[in-house]
Amino acid sequence: MAVPATAEEVWESVATGPGYRRWFVEAELEPRVGGTLVTHHGDFGDSEGTLPGWRSALRLLAEFHTHFAGRQTAQALVMREVPAGHRLTVLLGLDGAVVGQQATARAEAGGRHLAVTGMVIEASGGPTGEGPTQQDSVVLRVADGAAPGVYEFGTMQYGETRMSVVRGYLHVPADADPGVAEAAQAARAVEHDWAAVLDALLA
Template sequence: MPVKNDAEKRWVELEFVLPGTPEQLWHAMATGPGISAWFTTTTVEERVGGTIAFDFGGGAVSQGTITGWQPPARLTYEEHEWSSGAPPVATEITIRSRSGDTCVVRLVHSLFTSEDTWDDELEGFEAGWPGFFEVLRAYLQHFPGQKAASFRVSGSERGTHHDAWRHVSAALGVSGPNIGEQRSAPADAPTLAGTIERVQQGGKTCEVMLRLDRPAPGIAEIGTYTYGGKARFAVSFFLYGDRAAEAVAELEPQWRAWMARRLPDADTTQS
């Protein structure tokens, strides 16, 4: 969907239908533990004037101020230093109940500028959210309210992101994926087994989402994309249950060591 604009701002908007009650969706989208279960490690001061902070790892933190707090229906916040030289970005999240224990979630990102300089960033917001909302959908369907912990390993490779996908997907046993299939990684990779829940492949990204049986209950997102002129790859884990944090502490070093060993041309970074 193209960026919309008027004399004062430019914006993108998305809508998703998700399982759960408004209270469940509010917890997932407006609290630190809830957002951390499907997006990135987040802290929230639950009040108007409070701080919301997204920790993307490696020292990358985006911080905003909550401007609207109306549980369980509407959250708004503004981020003023989300990117060097960028104008403030305002985010509005609204939750509307729908029949059959589902809700419609509407997400709007607005930039307070009349110039199109930052339209690529707005379009990047729009393109990035659907994958995370699929993680949220799986969390609400299979792991609602459970404790969560996550980690992400990423890096870059030579060649195109399609080249990186062929390499990484074969190494992890997810090449040629079909939704509903059971897949497991080869013996020389860290333990990884589960059901394919989502496949997204195109000119800009290749992604597979697994609902995990092993090494722990949760979700794994495996994907490649192009950024900064390089082919990038990333594996994100969202683990659930009382042992989630313990599992992350055990698994994260294994995955970093495997990537460094298996992908010698990759610039593996902590994220």
């Protein structure tokens, strides 16, 4: 998709405070390393965090095109409410993941064994105590397997509600015939498998 704007203008329209409001929720954001991001989630309350990094618009857009250019994509999303102090990255063996190195998210529960291996492209951590900044996540770029793409595993605070999140931005494998149905089918399978595992882990 081509848009009549520069990379910087696209970044401004989707990734700043006013930009967040266009596609997500009301938000205030300080655009700098160590800046504060506050998002407002209605009845769920507010979520506040600190930006561990502030990457250029050009780099982010280049990464997006590296992952997804010319491919049909679909999103998988599983969210479960969890108790205070819960950290999904620890349960999946991702605690201490290092950007630029390989890591594997592993889970075995409910008769299922899941393993997702990829290059760590983001790793952020928050305090382990209670509070609005209690958040950590690891993002993996996965090139192989039946459902390649970019995966995020994390735990996030939304006001008084704490949620574990598995999110995948999946694309059609390079050797498959391109089509939305294939990507969507892979996304639904990922959701089904991770929902069953999270439910078993949290039971």
